[in-house]
Amino acid sequence: MPAHQRVIAAHAEALDADAEALTGCAARLHALAARLRSDAAAPPWLFDTLNAHITACVVASADLAEVATRLHVYADLLGDEEH
Amino acid sequence: MTTDDPSDDIPPTGPSLADPETARTLRAAARELADIAGVMREVSVHATGALTAGAVPGALHRAPGAALRAEQALLHAVTNRKGLGYALAGGPAGTVGAKLGSVLGARSLAVSVMTTSLRLRIAAVTLDNPELAADPVLARLNEAVAADREIEAARALYALVKDRGAARALTAIAPVFGEILALRALLDENPLNDHTAWMIASGSAAATADPVSGVSNLAIALLDVGGGAARRVQADPPERRRLRETGSLLDFLTNIGVVGTTGRVLIQTVTGPDGVERHVVQAPGMRPGNPDNDSPGDLLGAFSSTLLDSAPYSRSLAKAVADYGIPEGAEIALVGHSAGGSAVMTLAQDPAFASRYTITHVVVVGSPVDFKRPATETTWVASVANQHDIIPSLDGQGAGNCFDLHPDWYVVDYTDPTHEFPACHAVEHYTANLAVDLPEAREHIDAKLRPYHGPATRSQLYRLYDDEPVPEVVRRGVAVAPAVTRAATASGPVELPVRCDDGYALTAYFVADAQAAAGLLGGRASAVRLGGRAVVAIHVSDNRRTSLGAYAEVGLAVLVAPPGGRGTPRPPSWRALLPRSPRADRVGSRFTDVLVNTELSRAVAEEVFGHAASLGTVRVEAGAGAARVEAVAGGEPVMSLAGTLGPGLPVAAPVAGRSLVVYSDRDGVPVRSSLQWRGTRRAHPSPRLRLAVARSEHPFARHLRDLGLDGARPILCLVAPARRSRRGAAVPLTLPAPPADPPADPPTDPSADPPTDPSASAAAPDASSDVSEGP
Structure with a gap:
C-alpha cells in the first residue's frame, strides 16, 4: 500500500473510532443526567447543560463519521490509481 | 471530609454541616465529566492531526475531488459550533490554532464539558460550605464566572474586596479558589493560562503556571537552585523550654510552631513504647521576607518544593538528617507544615533517601502535596487541610478536588467556624483545630504514630541553607572600602573606582x-x-x-x-x-x-x-x-x-x-x-x-x-x-593549584557533601581590595 494511502486510511480508521468514542460520551452523559435527575442536590442548570453536551456529542460524532467515510473513499481512490 | 483505606470508618471532621453523600455524588459526576472532556480533547487532537499533518493535501493532485471533500469535512468537524466546537488542539499547528481560538473566545466542546465539571465541583464545595451560597456577593461572583461574563465577574470581585477587604475576600472564596481560577482561565481570552487551567480541571498534574497570567511557576521554581546545606544551631533558652519532650502529633506540631518560620528545622529522637529509638523530622513552612534569601524555605523554595521532585529544601533536610547521625535503616517520621510539608513529601519520594532509611510516616498540614507520592509503598501518609486555607491548593487541587488521587492516604479536608485566611494557615491554628475540632482525626493519626509515642531523648535544631554558606571572613572581605587610585590610559589618567x-x-x-x-x-x-x-x-x-x-x-x-x-x-x-x-x-x-x-x-x-x-x-x-x-x-x-x-x-x-x-x-x-x-x-x-x-x-x-x-x-x-x-x-x-586527581562527579545522593567549590580561593585575593559597600 503506498505511503499516502496508508496514512490516510490510518486517519480514517482513527476518526471512525473517535466517532464511536463520542457516541460513547453521549451515552455516558445521558446516563449521568439520568442518575443525577433523582438527586435533589443537583443544581437546576445542570440538565439543560448536559442536554446541550449530549446534542453536541451526537453532532460531533456524525461529523467525524462523515470525515472518516470521505477519507476512506479518498484512500480507496489512491489505491485504485496504484493498480 | 476524610479518606483513608476505603474500608476505614470516616470520622466526622469538625462543625461542617455538609451532607457528605450528596457532595460526593456531585464530585463523582464532576470527575466523570472531566474524564469525558479528556476523551473529547483526545478526539480533537486526532482530528486536528488529520487536518494539519499534510497527508490529505499531499496526494491532492491524484484525487483532487476526494481530497478536497475530505479536507472540507475535516475543517467542518473541528470548527462546527454545534459539534466539537472550535476544537483545534495538539501539535504545533493545533497549539497555535487553540491559542488563536482562545484569543477569539471560541470554545471547544471539551472545554465546555470541563467547565461544567468545574461548576459541579463548586456546587459540591458549596454543599460543604453553605455560606458560599448564602453570601449574595459570592453567589454573584460564582454565577458570573461560570457564565463567562467577564465584566460582571470583575465587578463582583471588586464588590467582594470592597465589602470585606482583601484578606476576608480571599477567605470567602478560598474553598473554591482553584475552581474559580481554572474557570476564569478556561473561559478568558488569555491563551497562556489554558494549559494550567486544564491541568487543574482534569487533576492530571500540579499546576505549573499561574492560572491568571499564565506565568510559569515551574520556571520560577527552577530558579531555586542549590545543593542544600544544614548547620547545627542551638535553641535559645525560652525555645528550649517550649520544645516538647514527648512524642505525639500535637507535640510535633507544637514544636513546629516553636521553631517557627525561621529557616530552621528540628530533628528529635524518641524512644517508642517498644523501647526502640525512632526519629522525627519536623519542618516548618515558608520563611517570610525576601522571596529569595539564603534559606531554602523562602518563597522560591515553596514553589520548588511543591513542583519539583528534588529541591534545595528537601536536599538540605537530607543533609540535616545525615549530620544528625541517624543509622541506616532506622525508622523516621516526617512531619511538616505548609512548604515544610511539601519539602518532607519531596524527601519521602526520593528513592535514595527512602532506601537509606525506613520512612514509616509522613504527616503534613496545610501543604500542597497532591501530586507527590512516597517512594516506598509502606509509608503511611496523612494530609490535613482547612478548606479555607489557600496554600494547600497551590498545586491546583483544593477543597473541590473530585479526583481520588490518593486512595491510600488519610486525607482530612475540613472547615472550621473561623476560617480566616491567612490565620487559618498558621500551624498554631491547625494544632488547635486538631486538638479541639477534629478529635477523631487526631486520634486516628496518633494511633498510627503510636511507635513514636514516648520520651524525646535528643533534640537538635538545624539552620538550612540553599547551599554551603560563605564563611563570614569572606563575606566581611567584600565590605572593605577600596583605596582611591589613579590609572593611566591612552586617553588620559582616570581615578578608580569609576563612579x-x-x-x-x-x-x-x-x-x-x-x-x-x-x-x-x-x-x-x-x-x-x-x-x-x-x-x-x-x-x-x-x-x-x-x-x-x-x-x-x-x-x-x-x-x-x-x-x-x-x-x-x-x-x-x-x-x-x-x-x-x-x-x-x-x-x-x-x-x-x-x-x-x-x-x-x-x-x-x-x-x-x-x-x-x-x-x-x-x-x-x-x-x-x-x-x-x-x-x-x-x-x-x-x-x-x-x-x-x-x-x-x-x-x-x-x-x-x-x-x-x-x-x-x-x-x-x-x-x-x-x-x-x-x-x-x-x-x-x-x-x-x-x-x-x-x-x-x-x-x-x-x-x-x-x-x-x-x-x-x-x-x-x-x-x-x-x-x-x-x-x-x-x-x-x-588561582588554586589544580587537584592531583580528577574530582568525582557531583554526587547524585542528596545527603552527600557537594564538591568543594574553589571559587572562594579564587575570589579571596581581590574580594577585599577592589569593591566597596557602594556610595
Missing part, C-alpha cells in the same frame, strides 16, 4: 547556543548552563553623571563559573542573576564585546578592565514599562533591543548593595573586577523585548548571530532606572 552617581541600567538575560558561547570564551572560562544552553546577558547603561563624564554603553557578557572552577558549572541561581547575595562571587560575567560612545570610557574598558571595547553610538530610550536600545558602529547599525518589559517586581530593598563580578584578561593575565551599585531594581520575568542583530560584520553583531540571538527574546530583564555604581580596579587572580 557613577546617576544612570539607567538594563540587563537582559538570554539563553544561547552553548557551543557558540564556549567558542567565544576560547577556553578561558566555562559558561554556566541552563537546560543545556549557555546564559548570556546584554548589559545596557546610560551613565548620565560619572567620574568619566556622561557616556552610554552596551556590552555582551557570558555568565561563567569562576576561573579555577572544575566540572560542569551549576545552573545560575536566581541570586546569581540578581547578584546581591554573598554568593555573588561564585558566578561571574565575562564580557566578549563592549560598545561605548566616548573615547575615555573605551580606553578604560579596554586598558583598565580588559574588555574588547569599541567606539560607536549607543542610544538608550527608557519609558514606562518599555525600553529601546540601539548600537551603531562605523556608521552601521550593530544591534537593537526594543519592546515592552512586561510585569515587574522589585527585587530588593532600595538601599541594598549589589555587585556584579566580572572576569576578564588584561595583557594575558586573568583579572577580576566588581561593579557595585545601589538603586531600586525591578525584575521583569516575562519581557516582550526582542533583539535584532544587524547584518554588520562588526564583532559584536557577529557574536550575537553566532550565539543564535538574532530575533531572540530575553528570559529575564533587570532594570534600574536611577542607579549609582562604583567599579574598582581589576585585580589579578590567584
Whole structure:
C-alpha cells in the first residue's frame, strides 16, 4: 500500500473510532443526567447543560463519521490509481 | 471530609454541616465529566492531526475531488459550533490554532464539558460550605464566572474586596479558589493560562503556571537552585523550654510552631513504647521576607518544593538528617507544615533517601502535596487541610478536588467556624483545630504514630541553607572600602573606582547556543548552563553623571563559573542573576564585546578592565514599562533591543548593595573586577523585548548571530532606572593549584557533601581590595 494511502486510511480508521468514542460520551452523559435527575442536590442548570453536551456529542460524532467515510473513499481512490 | 483505606470508618471532621453523600455524588459526576472532556480533547487532537499533518493535501493532485471533500469535512468537524466546537488542539499547528481560538473566545466542546465539571465541583464545595451560597456577593461572583461574563465577574470581585477587604475576600472564596481560577482561565481570552487551567480541571498534574497570567511557576521554581546545606544551631533558652519532650502529633506540631518560620528545622529522637529509638523530622513552612534569601524555605523554595521532585529544601533536610547521625535503616517520621510539608513529601519520594532509611510516616498540614507520592509503598501518609486555607491548593487541587488521587492516604479536608485566611494557615491554628475540632482525626493519626509515642531523648535544631554558606571572613572581605587610585590610559589618567552617581541600567538575560558561547570564551572560562544552553546577558547603561563624564554603553557578557572552577558549572541561581547575595562571587560575567560612545570610557574598558571595547553610538530610550536600545558602529547599525518589559517586581530593598563580578584578561593575565551599585531594581520575568542583530560584520553583531540571538527574546530583564555604581580596579587572580586527581562527579545522593567549590580561593585575593559597600 503506498505511503499516502496508508496514512490516510490510518486517519480514517482513527476518526471512525473517535466517532464511536463520542457516541460513547453521549451515552455516558445521558446516563449521568439520568442518575443525577433523582438527586435533589443537583443544581437546576445542570440538565439543560448536559442536554446541550449530549446534542453536541451526537453532532460531533456524525461529523467525524462523515470525515472518516470521505477519507476512506479518498484512500480507496489512491489505491485504485496504484493498480 | 476524610479518606483513608476505603474500608476505614470516616470520622466526622469538625462543625461542617455538609451532607457528605450528596457532595460526593456531585464530585463523582464532576470527575466523570472531566474524564469525558479528556476523551473529547483526545478526539480533537486526532482530528486536528488529520487536518494539519499534510497527508490529505499531499496526494491532492491524484484525487483532487476526494481530497478536497475530505479536507472540507475535516475543517467542518473541528470548527462546527454545534459539534466539537472550535476544537483545534495538539501539535504545533493545533497549539497555535487553540491559542488563536482562545484569543477569539471560541470554545471547544471539551472545554465546555470541563467547565461544567468545574461548576459541579463548586456546587459540591458549596454543599460543604453553605455560606458560599448564602453570601449574595459570592453567589454573584460564582454565577458570573461560570457564565463567562467577564465584566460582571470583575465587578463582583471588586464588590467582594470592597465589602470585606482583601484578606476576608480571599477567605470567602478560598474553598473554591482553584475552581474559580481554572474557570476564569478556561473561559478568558488569555491563551497562556489554558494549559494550567486544564491541568487543574482534569487533576492530571500540579499546576505549573499561574492560572491568571499564565506565568510559569515551574520556571520560577527552577530558579531555586542549590545543593542544600544544614548547620547545627542551638535553641535559645525560652525555645528550649517550649520544645516538647514527648512524642505525639500535637507535640510535633507544637514544636513546629516553636521553631517557627525561621529557616530552621528540628530533628528529635524518641524512644517508642517498644523501647526502640525512632526519629522525627519536623519542618516548618515558608520563611517570610525576601522571596529569595539564603534559606531554602523562602518563597522560591515553596514553589520548588511543591513542583519539583528534588529541591534545595528537601536536599538540605537530607543533609540535616545525615549530620544528625541517624543509622541506616532506622525508622523516621516526617512531619511538616505548609512548604515544610511539601519539602518532607519531596524527601519521602526520593528513592535514595527512602532506601537509606525506613520512612514509616509522613504527616503534613496545610501543604500542597497532591501530586507527590512516597517512594516506598509502606509509608503511611496523612494530609490535613482547612478548606479555607489557600496554600494547600497551590498545586491546583483544593477543597473541590473530585479526583481520588490518593486512595491510600488519610486525607482530612475540613472547615472550621473561623476560617480566616491567612490565620487559618498558621500551624498554631491547625494544632488547635486538631486538638479541639477534629478529635477523631487526631486520634486516628496518633494511633498510627503510636511507635513514636514516648520520651524525646535528643533534640537538635538545624539552620538550612540553599547551599554551603560563605564563611563570614569572606563575606566581611567584600565590605572593605577600596583605596582611591589613579590609572593611566591612552586617553588620559582616570581615578578608580569609576563612579557613577546617576544612570539607567538594563540587563537582559538570554539563553544561547552553548557551543557558540564556549567558542567565544576560547577556553578561558566555562559558561554556566541552563537546560543545556549557555546564559548570556546584554548589559545596557546610560551613565548620565560619572567620574568619566556622561557616556552610554552596551556590552555582551557570558555568565561563567569562576576561573579555577572544575566540572560542569551549576545552573545560575536566581541570586546569581540578581547578584546581591554573598554568593555573588561564585558566578561571574565575562564580557566578549563592549560598545561605548566616548573615547575615555573605551580606553578604560579596554586598558583598565580588559574588555574588547569599541567606539560607536549607543542610544538608550527608557519609558514606562518599555525600553529601546540601539548600537551603531562605523556608521552601521550593530544591534537593537526594543519592546515592552512586561510585569515587574522589585527585587530588593532600595538601599541594598549589589555587585556584579566580572572576569576578564588584561595583557594575558586573568583579572577580576566588581561593579557595585545601589538603586531600586525591578525584575521583569516575562519581557516582550526582542533583539535584532544587524547584518554588520562588526564583532559584536557577529557574536550575537553566532550565539543564535538574532530575533531572540530575553528570559529575564533587570532594570534600574536611577542607579549609582562604583567599579574598582581589576585585580589579578590567584588561582588554586589544580587537584592531583580528577574530582568525582557531583554526587547524585542528596545527603552527600557537594564538591568543594574553589571559587572562594579564587575570589579571596581581590574580594577585599577592589569593591566597596557602594556610595
